[in-house]
Amino acid sequence: MTDQKVEDKRHLRSIKTKQKLLEAAKDVFLKEGFQKATISQMIKKANIGYGTAYVHFQGKEDILIVLMDNVMEKFYEIAEISFLPKSKKEAETIIQAQAAAFLKMAETERDMMQVFEQAIGISAAVSDKWKAIRERFIQRISKDIVYAGQKRLARSELNPHIVARAWFFTNEMYLWEIVRNEHQGTVEEIAQTITFIYTKGLYC
Structure with a gap:
């Protein structure tokens, strides 16, 4: 050999x-x-x-971080859905579908997400990893907002990065509520409501 x-x-x-x-x-x-x-x-x-x-x-933190990456890849796939709307209505449809898929994934992965939430509160390394994951989503959302602005669908006077952070934090809040099984209303209702508020503020 x-x-x-x-x-x-x-x-x-x-x-x-x-x-x-x-x-x-x-x-x-x-x-x-x-x-x-x-x-x-x-x-x-x-x-x-x-x-x-x-x-x-090196230890259980390292292992959990790899498991986090594996789970979050499924969420990233949702975030990477093509966003090339030609109208405000089309943008709303895509955004609502993404929000619903994102929150449904939290339901599907609830058990492991509960472990991640525990670890984020205890381990600095896991907490830092979650911050990096959050920033990756925010960067992707920012790109979509910039695109919408260039197509004159979104308000150009708003800072895309700040808007992106606000939108992700809204989704993240409901994600953890779903993980804890503390949410009120269905995933579809939550996605529809937050999308309505978000798009009415951002889109012209």
Whole structure:
């Protein structure tokens, strides 16, 4: 066997081991919550060596951050939906569909999102990760607002970044209410209401 083939096998084994640990960690986090979960429990459940686990992750925070990235990719896909409206009405339709999909995803991923919320309140590293995630969404929303302004659909006198932050924070508030199962009204009602208020203020 050539050196390259040996290296490829090692790399594949390393990927499989990392995935095995992530799957085990997800189960442990869901069962124990962030605070009580330990990397030892994850290693035991994954049936891998301690040294092997620490090659991939420094601790449970690192593992959770990767799991956050995996879940948030599903939210990013919603945020990246093409936004090229030709009218105010078309813009409202796209925005409402995005808001509803975003909040429905919070329902779908409720169990892991509950773990993330616990961790954000406890771990500085996870809190910083959430801030970075938030900024990624805000940057994407800002681009859509700039586009709408260029097409003379949105008010040009408003700062796109400030508007984008306001819109994301509104969605984020309802996201966490849904995660906690504290929301009043259906996801569709919430999406319709917040979209109405947002678009009436922004669009000409």
